[in-house]
Amino acid sequence: MTKVLMYGNAAVAEAAIRAGCQCYFGYPITPQNELTEYMATHLSRRKGCAFVQAESEVSAINMVYGASLAGARTMTSSSSPGISLKQEGISYLAACELPAVIVNMSRGGPGLGSISAAQSDYFQSTRGGGHGDYRTIVLAPSSVQEMADLTHRAFDLADKYMIPVILLGDGMLGQMMEPIEFKHEAPKELAIRERAVRGAKGRPSRIIKTFTSNPSEMEEINWSLFRRYQLIKKEETSFETYMVDDAELVVIAFGISARIAKGAIRNARAQGLKVGMLRPITLWPFPYEKIKDIARTTKQFLVFEMNMGQMLEDVQLALEGKREITFHGRPGGVIPTASEVHRVISRLYHQKGLKKAK
Amino acid sequence: MKKVYTRPKSLKKAVFHYCPGCGHSIVHRLLCEVFDEMKLQDKVIGIPPPGCSVFTYNYLDVDMAESAHGRGAAVATGIKRANPESIVFTYQGDGDIAAIGTAETIHAANRGERITAIFINNAVYGMTGGQMAPTTLLDQTTTTSPYGRDAALEGYPIKLSEMLGLVKGAVYIERTAVNSPANIKKTKIAIKKAFQTQIDGLGYSLVEILSPCPTNWKMGAIESWKWVDEVMAKEFPLGVIKDITGDNDAD
Numbered sequence: 001m002t003k004v005l006m007y008g009n010a011a012v013a014e015a016a017i018r019a020g021c022q023c024y025f026g027y028p029i030t031p032q033n034e035l036t037e038y039m040a041t042h043l044s045r046r047k048g049c050a051f052v053q054a055e056s057e058v059s060a061i062n063m064v065y066g067a068s069l070a071g072a073r074t075m076t077s078s079s080s081p082g083i084s085l086k087q088e089g090i091s092y093l094a095a096c097e098l099p100a101v102i103v104n105m106s107r108g109g110p111g112l113g114s115i116s117a118a119q120s121d122y123f124q125s126t127r128g129g130g131h132g133d134y135r136t137i138v139l140a141p142s143s144v145q146e147m148a149d150l151t152h153r154a155f156d157l158a159d160k161y162m163i164p165v166i167l168l169g170d171g172m173l174g175q176m177m178e179p180i181e182f183k184h185e186a187p188k189e190l191a192i193r194e195r196a197v198r199g200a201k202g203r204p205s206r207i208i209k210t211f212t213s214n215p216s217e218m219e220e221i222n223w224s225l226f227r228r229y230q231l232i233k234k235e236e237t238s239f240e241t242y243m244v245d246d247a248e249l250v251v252i253a254f255g256i257s258a259r260i261a262k263g264a265i266r267n268a269r270a271q272g273l274k275v276g277m278l279r280p281i282t283l284w285p286f287p288y289e290k291i292k293d294i295a296r297t298t299k300q301f302l303v304f305e306m307n308m309g310q311m312l313e314d315v316q317l318a319l320e321g322k323r324e325i326t327f328h329g330r331p332g333g334v335i336p337t338a339s340e341v342h343r344v345i346s347r348l349y350h351q352k353g354l355k356k357a358k
Numbered sequence: 359m360k361k362v363y364t365r366p367k368s369l370k371k372a373v374f375h376y377c378p379g380c381g382h383s384i385v386h387r388l389l390c391e392v393f394d395e396m397k398l399q400d401k402v403i404g405i406p407p408p409g410c411s412v413f414t415y416n417y418l419d420v421d422m423a424e425s426a427h428g429r430g431a432a433v434a435t436g437i438k439r440a441n442p443e444s445i446v447f448t449y450q451g452d453g454d455i456a457a458i459g460t461a462e463t464i465h466a467a468n469r470g471e472r473i474t475a476i477f478i479n480n481a482v483y484g485m486t487g488g489q490m491a492p493t494t495l496l497d498q499t500t501t502t503s504p505y506g507r508d509a510a511l512e513g514y515p516i517k518l519s520e521m522l523g524l525v526k527g528a529v530y531i532e533r534t535a536v537n538s539p540a541n542i543k544k545t546k547i548a549i550k551k552a553f554q555t556q557i558d559g560l561g562y563s564l565v566e567i568l569s570p571c572p573t574n575w576k577m578g579a580i581e582s583w584k585w586v587d588e589v590m591a592k593e594f595p596l597g598v599i600k601d602i603t604g605d606n607d608a609d
Contacts, residue, residue: 022440023436023439023440025436050439050440052435052439052469054432054465055461055462055464055465056461058429058432058461058462059429059432059435059461059462059465060432062425062426062429062432062433062436062462063432063433063435063436063439064436065425065429065432065433065436066423066432066433066434066435066436066437066438066439066440067436067437067439067440068436069403069423069433069436069437070403070436070437070440070441070444071440071441072440072441074436074440088426088429089426089429092425092426096423096424197403197421197422197423197437198403198421198441198444199400199401199402199403199420199421199444199445200399200400200419200420200421201400201401202400205418205419205420205421205422206421206422207415207421207422207423208422208423208424209412209415209422209423209424210424211408211412211424
């Protein structure tokens with residue numbers, strides 16, 4: 001297949017269409033507007049498809065909820081402040097066991113924040129985000145190619161587990177151009193999911209509800225969700241390792257930070273520093289076991305994020321205080337360079353007296 | 359013997375949980391009669407709101423999916439856009455449609471979404487215990503307007519249906535009541551016309567129904583029926599607010 005040069009935002013939109021996304025609902029917010037615009041151009045007039053620019057992010061996610069009820073593959077996208085508004089709908093999607101894909105091209109916060117890339121929505125993404133006891137699968141791409149690949153995977157996972165899936169990108173991934181190839185053609189027929197709410201023709205009427213006046217019934221729902229989450233943890237945790245086998249120091253970073261860290265690690269390796277990287281691809285479920293595994297041979301860890309230390313807490317949970325963790329974070333939308341991270345690695349390496357390659 | 363009155367096929371054999379004198383059960387029954395007469399039972403998807411009528415799905419034997427408070431019009435938009443052949447209605451209280459869901463409602467109407475809203479106006483928040491609603495009348499006492507609604511502090515009863523009349527995509531809007539046999543009959547005709555508007559693909563339709571809430575009004579059933587006529591309908595006059603369906607025979 002031929003490669004095309006695309007913005008991250010457009011790549012996600014095109015990949016969604018190729019994954020059979022039938023309905024897209026959005027609301028303008030920087031830095032993800034190109035995604036909504038791509039859908040307006042390429043999805044809105046497509047046969048059997050629907051595009052609505054909603055009056056708010058709250059409306060957009062509730063339209064997603066409606067389209068998912070009707071059995072369509074559906075998605076919305078936004079950036080941090082807009083994602084906060086969508087949490088109500090995400091909680092309802094989780095409660096009703098409805099699949100949907102929610103893209104967050106995150107930016108600096110809190111508040112209206114900055115429009116530059118940040119990773120400060122890690123907590124919100126990985127801890128449910130809205131009210132109630134639920135989780136969403138969270139995928140964190142680190143290149144435009146991976147944005148496209150994970151968009152397709154997001155739709156498949158959403159349908160497989162009947163769960164909302166968050167694609168957590170950032171302003172930089174959304175705005176940068178890279179050559180990519182799409183691995184799927186758009187489907188000829190748009191599939192309608194089973195058990196959709198489309199009118200009680202030839203079957204008993206169906207009720208989709210979240211409210212119950214019976215706490216034990218609610219407890220059962222929570223248990224049923226929890227069991228599914230356990231299965232997802234077992235089956236779907238994914239990550240990338242980079243030069244960890246002989247590493248004295250392992251950097252843990254996700255998304256665009258991992259991309260920056262990779263450059264830094266390459267430079268460090270050139271100087272004989274034995275540095276590797278673990279990059280979680282699913283932020284939830286988080287690769288706790290893989291980190292424990294790496295900790296058998298590696299003593300020093302550096303967590304690098306574009307926030308004040310959010311994934312850091314998951315790494316701490318994984319290492320249970322048994323290994324030393326150093327944190328380097330740049331919040332607010334500041335994008336650190338590979339040479340900055342290289343300096344941090346190099347300093348830490350020498351401070352800790354780690355062995356260099358012969 | 360000729361059967362002249364029976365349970366509609368679309369109405370489940372369940373005992374209503376609503377308070378004596380409440381209008382919800384009457385409207386539920388009317389909806390089911392309309393579904394039967396228009397042969398819609400297997401096409402309809404209903405969106406009940408949080409509130410007393412969240413349990414609408416226990417009574418209407420059609421597909422139903424609960425929405426978050428106020429989001430009915432957005433959820434209905436999603437369902438209808440994904441499956442334009444379905445017949446979608448929202449069932450919304452005054453707090454739901456005229457306070458927390460105002461934006462969703464006005465914009466769905468403005469897009470001319472082919473959906474139907476059944477708007478139950480009882481001038482209070484019912485399930486939460488009788489708080490002030492956007493449609494609470496001036497001087498009306500509620501648990502959150504204990505000194506009577508004062509325009510200077512709490513604003514005025516909002517006329518959402520009239521506001522929607524200004525919106526181009528809204529095609530048919532009528533206000534009725536369910537406090538007398540005559541008004542109940544008119545309500546049914548209005549509901550039927552609202553669904554016909556949707557079936558014909560003309561745009562957004564809404565029936566606002568003044569509905570007694572004796573429990574939270576702290577009145578007897580008969581007294582509350584009178585109050586609808588004597589007080590509520592003065593502020594919220596009954597009748598067609600907008601009809602650009604081009605079919606005015608039903609008026």
